[in-house]
Amino acid sequence: MKILKSIFCIILLFMSSAVISQNSSDRRWLIIVNEDENSTYQEQLNLILAEKESAIERKIAIMHWSRNMIKPVFNYIQDQDNPLAYLRSKISDDKNFEVILVGLDGTIKLRQDQPITTDKLFSLIDSMPMRQREMRGENKR
Secondary structure, three states, X not given: OHHHHHHHHHHHHHHHHHHHHHXXXXXXXXXXXXXOOOHHHHHHHHHHHOOHHHHHHOOEEEEEEOOOOEEEEEOOOOOOOOOOHHHHHHOOOOOOOEEEEEOOOOXXXXXXXXXXXXXXXXXXXXXXXXXXXXXXXXXXX
16 A cells, blocks of 8 residues: 555656646746737836846846737747746736746746836846856756
């Protein structure tokens, strides 16, 4: 019976690591959910683009989601499929505005209905364990 439990635990461990790696990315995604490219959307985009180098250093990519489209906006390789498709059911596009940060591990790290300042965004990212390893030069991901 102990052997069966051990085998079951090992199988469960492999399955969970496969799901995590499947949803992991080489980017931290900032999803801007907004039906049109209105002033709030532009404000959020401009905040990040004003500090483009710092955003790239932190591996931030931006994607615009609306009811009718998903459009890469910044720091995105065009020939990829949507790397965030697995989140589609968790994100409502009925919101007036929402900004969502998705970490390298594929999990949602922040959701808010107001634009996020770069100070707050960069501070949040810099406090994450994976970013800490990047800054120490330990993570070559």
